[in-house]
Amino acid sequence: MAVLVDENTRVIVQGITGREGSFHTKLMLEYGTKIVAGVTPGKGGAVVHGVPVYDTMEEAVAEHPEANASIVFVPARFAADAVYEAIDAGMKVVVVITEHIPVHETLEFVNYAKRKGTVIIGPNCPGIISPGKTKIGIMPGHVFAPGPVGIVSRSGTLTYEIAYALTRAGLGQTTAIGIGGDPVVGLTFTEAMELFEKDPDTKALVLIGEIGGDMEERAAMMVKEGRFTKPVVAFVAGRTAPPGKRMGHAGAIIMMGTGTYEGKVKALEEAGIRVARTPMEIPKLVREALEQK
């Protein structure tokens, strides 16, 4: 088992003819992801790495009705449109890689997706991978391996680092989700946790947070209230980041005194969650958690 995506997921790549879209289509195909179609307006009829390209999602879905997820590589100015198109074409999961989407547009499509029952991952995210089954994203596939650990993360590279450490420690993953570094994202920590709670194969969860916002606090509340019952190991990046400064991610900023490292760690620890001081401690803490269980 895995959450959201697995070997049965059939993927459409939106913006497949662009540089990024084409490059990662190749990598995803190599990983084993079942990509059934691509969409780029005005490029209908082309073929990219063996994948047929259509002008619209409507046409792509008409030809490939089995498609149930899409990944968006469309430039920021047109990305919201692509997301709406994917939602209306009935995609269950839409992974938005694109960064620099205006936050007002993200607000709109995230609310719309919720109403339509579509899960949005991102924007500005590395995507989702269920190791050994499918990879819908830009993460390096080789650092992941199948196993019992779920990962949900606001950070890209840090996730790879931690996943690699877990993998080398013999702790593979059910699914790893990079939810994205923007202030407003589709799938949140708590929503991801609801999915991992229901997945019988996930035995423990690694939560990789950052300063800014209150998603970590909400995750802690969920554990505290017993709505998430599996062992959680957390890490929060940005302990030493000064307030008011944007640290790379638009979302990683301490504002009006909220979203501090201390506040997050306090909330997590009060909920009984182990918080690692460094990413390298995580495999050990996960193993302990699994053994205690």
Next chain:
Amino acid sequence: MAVLVDENTRVIVQGITGREGSFHTKLMLEYGTKIVAGVTPGKGGAVVHGVPVYDTMEEAVAEHPEANASIVFVPARFAADAVYEAIDAGMKVVVVITEHIPVHETLEFVNYAKRKGTVIIGPNCPGIISPGKTKIGIMPGHVFAPGPVGIVSRSGTLTYEIAYALTRAGLGQTTAIGIGGDPVVGLTFTEAMELFEKDPDTKALVLIGEIGGDMEERAAMMVKEGRFTKPVVAFVAGRTAPPGKRMGHAGAIIMMGTGTYEGKVKALEEAGIRVARTPMEIPKLVREALEQK
């Protein structure tokens, strides 16, 4: 029984301090309508015909949580806002008397109401009456009487005329709904018919149509398909109106060859509905229909 509103309906009058709002509040109270509050922004604290006035629906509902319907007398420029306020305050039925609301605004609030489960009657309508129980509208109460006939109508005065004829013929009404003369209205013929179908006390339905649009055709289809099973007597105003001319109601206009009298009558008759040539025939046709049943 009755549809949508009855003696248990508790009404808030929006725009109660205006000339029309105040006048019809008096008439409705005289009829026996249970008006619990009025709302006019900036006039909170006033009292109109014994009814307390609030600045916002939120306050009115806080003081009168039993309120479940509202009637809107607010001027066209502010009417859409009042309708949204009523929907968000949890009103189940909102009667919009106001005319000249821009149709784009009506589109918006009608779609919003649908999503929220609120029934909008109107705009540009006389309202709804369940004779002997309650009157939420501007119709003359004395022409109606309790009885077994449902009425749904696109026209105001014509409804009074026909109701009066029915009443004098001893055929009282369960509920009469004036759905309004605008091109786009909240409650449609078919939606009203769904309600009358479920009301055990309604034994026959009088449908008062007009040229323009295709609501009569849709009503006919509903009968034809067996989704409405009670006897229906119809009248369609505007047999002799020339195409392309707006006959008073913005909705009553034949455009692009659709919405003609002939088309409507043909559809109705093909569905087995009796169509009266004059309003005066209606009581006779209703009586026949009731007796055949």
Next chain:
Amino acid sequence: MKLFEFEAKEILKKYGVEVPPSVLIKKGEDPLAKIKEAGLEPPVVVKSQVLVAGRGKAGGVKLARTLEEAVELVNKLFETPIKGLKPSYILIEKAIEHEAELYTAIIIDRSERKPVVLASKYGGMDIEEIAREKPESIIRLHIDPDVGLRGYHARVIGKKIGLSGKALSSYSRFLMALYRAFMDYDADLAESNPLALVGDRVIPLDARIIVDDNALYKHPELGERKLEETGEYTEWEIKARKMGLAFVELDGDVGIIGNGAGLTMTTMDLVYEYGGKPANFLDIGGGASAELVKTAVGFLFEFPKAKKIFMNIFGGITRCDEVARGVIKAIEELGGMKKPLVIRLSGTNEEEGRRILREAGIEAFTDPIEAVKKVVSL
């Protein structure tokens, strides 16, 4: 309110649509100077700016192959009434060679209560004609008011009317601009027909926008359209509108006054049913004052087509006594009973109304059918 073609095109241009190079000639201006100033080269299309439908067929659109011909046509069109109406403006446009003529409009679908895009690969004829001759070519797409029309909707439609590649992108941009015009201007209709396909782009050869009259207050920049300019109203309809009356001129001889649109239409129908022909529709609405009734009756006294008058009132909010007083006022103040007047009065304060009329020697009917028979027989 209908916008002129040049106004509709200005709006589309503002929203980034490529429109044919053009120059607008106001009555009294020097066409040659203006054409030269604008740098327009023939061939050009000379178009009478009137708001009536069927302008082309009525001779309001002409091709000019030389400047001289263009000037001649301008002068001629200023003097050519289209359905009774001479233009105040002539639009001269560069003639655009094109491969195909498409149709695209956005209107409001009343029943679905959503805007709907209508498009066809067969433009250049009326939508009614397309619906008759190529019904399968008409693409309909409803717009969810919460989402709006988005680029991908426009592309889906464009594909279905046969466009691809860059032409598809051009069409998509055009349709988004048309939608923006439709929304920003609270339009009942925004249309381009024909919409020309020129290589890999689309260019509207004609454009129509009708703004919802109820929303005009939001668009003070549109200014006032003189009723005389629109070609929608007859002389007497214009008079009536200026007096605040809801009046439509018809072809018969029985003047009609009713209260409420449905009842007034029904009164017309009854007159027909019993062998008469209505001269007009005149709705005094709900709760009319004696003053308004006086104005309405006085207006029909003057309206020459009405040889006799039938007034059909059902008193709901409208009070019969008030109506009766208005009738008396009209007779007393406007020089007597100028035409035969049959009145049916029923409903609120019926007795009092009837009494007032009786004192002035008028016997009002209760039954509309009897009243109709009477008026037709006169």
Next chain:
Amino acid sequence: MKLFEFEAKEILKKYGVEVPPSVLIKKGEDPLAKIKEAGLEPPVVVKSQVLVAGRGKAGGVKLARTLEEAVELVNKLFETPIKGLKPSYILIEKAIEHEAELYTAIIIDRSERKPVVLASKYGGMDIEEIAREKPESIIRLHIDPDVGLRGYHARVIGKKIGLSGKALSSYSRFLMALYRAFMDYDADLAESNPLALVGDRVIPLDARIIVDDNALYKHPELGERKLEETGEYTEWEIKARKMGLAFVELDGDVGIIGNGAGLTMTTMDLVYEYGGKPANFLDIGGGASAELVKTAVGFLFEFPKAKKIFMNIFGGITRCDEVARGVIKAIEELGGMKKPLVIRLSGTNEEEGRRILREAGIEAFTDPIEAVKKVVSL
């Protein structure tokens, strides 16, 4: 992008909000002439137009009781740096007597994924202060993106901060305008603090709008804000931005380069954990080219606070060999290894990267902890 107070007020004015009568003085203009031309009578408030927070406390806002005093203050404020920044504009406003100071802002609630209105009857202090001292006074109302903020929402909020009658209507119009600004300008924040209550109307004494940088392309009319004008960035941050580097200046002495924001922040945290202090945050992002790596390393070679450099790379999409080549380029092309450089290299093409570095005499670490210990010990 933060807008200046006078820009934010112009937008609100355009949307129908009454703002204090004012005149804007650009550096070099004659204040007295401009004040007289604008017809402003003292008392006036003289306000330094800088984009840093806490302007008032830093002495950037002064009251003048006479014209002479106003002129003096203008000249003085042009020379007074606020948090290191001298203004290019001074705004002179009529001083407005008022009964109360309110607070109103619209921001985006990340977790609810909706805009939220924050309002309080206690304005004039920071929202943080209000939250600390009068937390119960803060009214929060989330806005459904499908519906938007409507007049009645504004009235509900107005009532809850104690307004009624005409003041309530005035506040409602103000808040609708603030919301329109928030939406039209893709704002992260639109705020007025203090918002003055003057009799039965409200007048914004200060106004702030922050436009989403990602949406700036939609607002070409806003023009470019020079990085130097904003007061948000240090000299070295401005240099870095101009080179396309995501760089934040800090107070320590260990220069940091990482790939990915989370990993780079974590690298900082690790340096702290092992007793060092980072001099900066520098994220080269995903899939960095050798050229970008060269630029980043070269930049830290120049950045004086960085006495030594720690480069922490986990190769995912980023290839370790490409990173190694960039480091070599920096050393070769920019004049040698100017500062001690500790590199941790792991992930994609790790071996090849390590080999390239080894050939240049650099031994890269695999374990980040060992690498951190090394760099801190230097």
